[in-house]
Amino acid sequence: MNFEKYYTNRAKPLQASGIREMFKLMADPAVISLAGGSPDPDLFPTEELSEIAADILKNDGKKALAYGTTDGYGPLKEELKKRAEKVDSFTSEDKIIITTGGQQGLDLAARVVVEDNEDIVVEAPSFVGTLNSLRSVRANLIGVPMDSDGMNMEKLEETLKNRKVKLIYTIPNFQNPTGITMSLEKRKKMLELAKKYDCLIMEDNPYGDLRFGGEYVPTIKSLDTEGRVIYVSSMSKILSPGLRVGYIVCRAELCDKIEIMKQVNDVHTPCLTQMIACEFLKRYNIDDYIKKACEVYGRKCRFMLDCMDKYFPDGIEWTKPEGGLFILVTCPDTIDAVKLSEIAIKEYKVAFVPSNNFATDMSAKTSSFRLNYSTMPEDKIEEGIKAVGAMLTDMLK
Template sequence: MEEKLERKLEKKLEAVTLNYEAYFSEKALGMKASEIRELLKLVESSEIISLAGGLPNPETFPKDLITKLAQKAIEEHGNAALQYGTTKGYTPLRLEIAEMLRKRYGIPISKVDIMITAGSQQGLDLIGRVFINPGDIIVVEAPTYLAALQSFRYYDPQFIQIPLDDEGMRIDLLEEKLKELKAQGKKVKLVYTIPTFQNPGGVTMSKERRKRLLELASEYDFLIIEDGPYNELRYRGEEIPPIKYWDEEGRVIYLGTFSKIFAPGFRVAWIAAEPHFIRKLEIAKQGIDLCTNVFGQVIAAEYLKGGYLDKHIEKIRAFYKPKLEIMLDALEKYMPEGVKWTKPDGGMFVWVTVPEGIDTKEMFEKAVAKGVAYVPGEAFFADRGVKNTMRLNFTYVEDEKIVEGIKRLAEALKEAMKA
């Protein structure tokens, strides 16, 4: 049946009866399918070991618990859980999240208000809608989260890239840039950062840089969008509080999500920020989807209320830690001279830099022929200026396959380096 429909649709796609393009908005005409997604369609064969994904491992989904919580949600809160909810989100969930921010990070709940979003992706789009005028200057890390670029790009900002090193965003270079812009009479509106276990970089911003970034925000009057999806996925090293922890002036808009500490399938995430900002984001959300799916919100609230989070985070950490180690060991063992990679303390990704002159997008098909896939790094740069990098995921693939995948990748790289 599935194939039948798809065949009919393909036929239909050939049978043009309207001049479809004529109806699209100018913005829509400029929207292109992500080439990464197109590339990755090549990878659906089970022969290929894909290190390209960005998915949590389903082994970490607490299925029995979710069954129990879903039942509880209906039995005890059915009328609310199955009904429309408020745009801002299910109040008991907002309260639980506020409590969690206080307990886990020391962020006083009186400092923030919480709005629930349909994944952090919706949060990013809403932030674009509420804060970005065409031409506004947005600072992003280089590399940065692909889909954040996609969300923001719709609002026509001007991106400025600041490179990462092992301690996260190069705040010294940011400061130089800010001075330079100021001299030109220009101003940065937002700085977008994933400070902890960055996607795709894997690196974590040091405590000193976090504080310095806040000082700069105050001095140069910009807001910080802090995206924290991986915060809890720490496998080694010391916890560092979110930037929001030091935020006295309310300049940090913090994005958190249940996707990595519970399950992505609920699409339940949150924005924690100044009540004034939340109020405007709420109004913007009214026109977008009325409310986030309430059933998922009630289940997430029960998850926090039941005190399951801490124990489950331990389980997730224990599950991913060896995978990270296996990947780092395999990289050490098999990668040829001249290839470098980050050594993350957590998260889901390792970032690999290969010798200059090798274009990882051009190399992609050859790697797939050898039975391994990765994400070519180019698309993670706002200006697409860097060709010799790639992102590897270690959370999804079985342990043995990580080793075999790195082996194959090393072979593909050796050939490319010879050519």
């Protein structure tokens, strides 16, 4: 049976992400994966979480297994509110709701504010999960290129002047896929432009805690006095992605609307995982775990950068992140990163993600690709980078 004719116009633009396809090939244990976006599983506090899960099911099982409220488990909301307050991303006019991962927060916000064919600005390149959420609400995606300190503000202003943009989507800290952090000046400028051209900003900050270099930069939400910023964050990268606990903070009125959208979407995020996350925050100091993660990612990132210096040929450029999980590599235009990644996985058993996956137009040619340093041990990082370097040297001959 051909189902094509049954698909809605919302579902039609959704394509299988190359990353998901790549995960299938990566099932081969011989493959060195520099393609993932996960935190290092060795950092998951499995013992602490299993003890907490057992305690909850034993002592509070009826609550953990019952229906909960859509806006989230109250004590967890309080704990996460405290974290958001720490970075001034929560004011007395705001509300918080727990979402099923940050992904759901981004998707719900898109569903609430984006109309068919509306112009939405995204960083070029950007996170595929949000691009797909925006595609599924039939947004017209406009990519604004990135400089080494965040979105190009001249291009942003030109776009806002010439189009009727409703929303700007940004990942200001250790962006996925570039690893770039937006400067404070640009954060202020983005807010000023949003005000001038009357649009909202969706600030996605799942990596903000994972800083291992440079100086802290305030969130855009903390600079916002009008309520233009919808702030989305998550426990995925600092505790565990499998718990699926994220949150959204924005002005109460907008938050109420998002809550109704969530109700029709999944009723609520599972009580059990919310209670586990909450109890972890109460029993342990998560900042100790974050500190350890930053040490590990900082070390692995420096190691990967050193390997790239050693093995990559001249003419290749790459970003130098101050946190997060990713480095973006840009090759001369003669290199097709999609072909490169196909050869890399089949012949060299190394996986990385070509940037077309992060583009508004996935079919456009790209000469850049994303590397991840969080999941592989250092010997595998070196082996993988050495192989990529050899391929690039060969291709550039």
